[in-house]
Amino acid sequence: MAITRKTGGKAHHVEAGRMDIVTKTRLANNSQPDSNLIYGNRRTRIYCYKICSSRTPSEDRIILFHNPADAEKSGYRLCSHCRDAMERNLDTVKLADRICDYIKSHYTEKMTLSSIGEAMGISPGKTGRIFKDAMGVSAAKYLDEYRIIRLREKLRSGSSVSAAVYAVGHNSLSWLYTDSRSKLGMTPSRYRKGSRGESISYSMADTYLGKIVAAYTDKGLCAVTVVDSAEAAEEYLRKEFPRALLSESEDTHQYIEGILAYLQGSSVNIPMVPAGTEFQLRVWSALRTIPFGSTVTYSEVAEMIGRPLAVRAVANACARNPLPLIIPCHRVVRKNGELGGYGLGIDRKKKLLEQEGSFITGARTDA
Numbered sequence: 001m002a003i004t005r006k007t008g009g010k011a012h013h014v015e016a017g018r019m020d021i022v023t024k025t026r027l028a029n030n031s032q033p034d035s036n037l038i039y040g041n042r043r044t045r046i047y048c049y050k051i052c053s054s055r056t057p058s059e060d061r062i063i064l065f066h067n068p069a070d071a072e073k074s075g076y077r078l079c080s081h082c083r084d085a086m087e088r089n090l091d092t093v094k095l096a097d098r099i100c101d102y103i104k105s106h107y108t109e110k111m112t113l114s115s116i117g118e119a120m121g122i123s124p125g126k127t128g129r130i131f132k133d134a135m136g137v138s139a140a141k142y143l144d145e146y147r148i149i150r151l152r153e154k155l156r157s158g159s160s161v162s163a164a165v166y167a168v169g170h171n172s173l174s175w176l177y178t179d180s181r182s183k184l185g186m187t188p189s190r191y192r193k194g195s196r197g198e199s200i201s202y203s204m205a206d207t208y209l210g211k212i213v214a215a216y217t218d219k220g221l222c223a224v225t226v227v228d229s230a231e232a233a234e235e236y237l238r239k240e241f242p243r244a245l246l247s248e249s250e251d252t253h254q255y256i257e258g259i260l261a262y263l264q265g266s267s268v269n270i271p272m273v274p275a276g277t278e279f280q281l282r283v284w285s286a287l288r289t290i291p292f293g294s295t296v297t298y299s300e301v302a303e304m305i306g307r308p309l310a311v312r313a314v315a316n317a318c319a320r321n322p323l324p325l326i327i328p329c330h331r332v333v334r335k336n337g338e339l340g341g342y343g344l345g346i347d348r349k350k351k352l353l354e355q356e357g358s359f360i361t362g363a364r365t366d367a
């Protein structure tokens with residue numbers, strides 16, 4: 001599956017009409033629905049999403065677009081099958097959003113597909129199906145991951161492991177200790193120690209992006225940010241590691257130098273220990289495969305991790321990336337060519353992409 005494209009001055013736009021081998025393969029391989037690929041029929045002036053059930057036009061009639069706006073601009077109309085499918089999809093997404101809200105506001109309670117379905121006015125089976133389709137994970141898994149986010153907050157603010165587990169709606173510690181490595185990125189006691197008494201070193205350097213702060217344990221890099229002042233750096237570290245033993249140190253591991261080299265296109269080998277849920281870790285490792293000079297869309301990242309509909313969940317995972325710059329979430333943009341959000345500020349995202357040659361000044365940047 002082709003997930004990257006060299007933009008070479010033509011930011012986020014596939015040259016219309018070009019039919020390369022990768023695209024041919026994508027069109028031929030129907031087992032991998034590619035919701036991004038859009039093709040038009042030059043004769044009928046109708047365009048379709050690749051997943052459309054109608055017959056694909058012959059090769060000499062096909063024209064490719066990178067997004068619907070491009071197709072519309074060229075005078076193409078969306079096919080009626082695709083329009084219906086999109087509307088159904090939109091309803092599903094809206095309902096899934098409501099289910100997400102429900103789960104988030106009831107996460108301390110016992111919850112089943114029946115109780116969620118009852119609140120939504122639909123059957124348990126439909127609840128499960130719709131949620132999985134739109135979010136790429138089951139409602140149970142989503143609830144689990146949300147509880148972990150809350151649990152981590154509680155552990156970081158000094159709550160005991162058992163109190164934190166009960167507070168997020170579980171009455172047994174076994175929930176946490178089953179597979180805790182993937183839940184917390186480490187064992188619960190180590191996670192808690194990480195915020196109370198564990199030594200975390202940090203280094204800072206003034207760069208063209210601002211003051212880069214790199215925080216690390218003896219296992220590797222655990223947090224990176226860019227701030228404007230030493231005060232802001234301190235505030236960030238205190239908030240991120242409220243109970244750790246923080247000490248500033250020389251950048252002897254050359255973490256910051258490594259980050260800067262990486263942003264110039266060098267391949268570097270930096271040990272990283274980002275803490276996150278299983279889903280977040282999968283997104284972050286997918287981001288690390290996006291090469292210098294390329295961008296992908298949030299939907300493409302969702303496809304890369306095998307959950308094509310979980311676009312919003314992917315965007316959330318990007319927003320929670322604890323190691324920006326070195327886990328290059330700045331290389332993820334919106335489908336319509338807009339830059340999307342960025343934890344370190346949209347100006348920095350623009351600067352990074354300009355420097356990597358994958359963004360032209362003057363393109364739309366409204367987020």
Ligand SMILES: [Zn+2]
Pocket residue numbers: 047048049052053054079080081082083
């Ligand atoms: Zn269609």
